[in-house]
Amino acid sequence: MKYKKHVFICTNQRPPGAKQSCGEEHGLALVAAFKEELRKHKIFVEIRAQKSGCIDVCLQGPALVVYPEGIFYGAVTISDVPEIVEEHLVNDRPVERLKLSFEKEY
Secondary structure, X not given: OOOOEEEEEEOOOOOOOOOOOOOHHHHHHHHHHHHHHHHHOOOOOOEEEEEEOOOOOHHHOOOXXXXXXXXXXXXXXHHHHHXXXXXXXXXXXXXXXXXXXXXXXX
């Protein structure tokens, strides 16, 4: 495996009037924030953060997913990024307060 972990951040933008989406603008800001935090921790070679299209949790966005665990996070803000990097990506402890549960349909 090339990367220890891989973070896909939704940047999907729907047309006006369509259902809610994570939004390209906010998603791209999250991508930049993750990349900056990975550089600060000097883990940008082993952990990758990148933009993605829709990850099908639109109403819970802005959203991202971390692999290989397959853990989805929702309602993520820029201020959440340091905590996700430190807790989940560095210390392997998912951030429970942001973690999405799939017990119900979205």
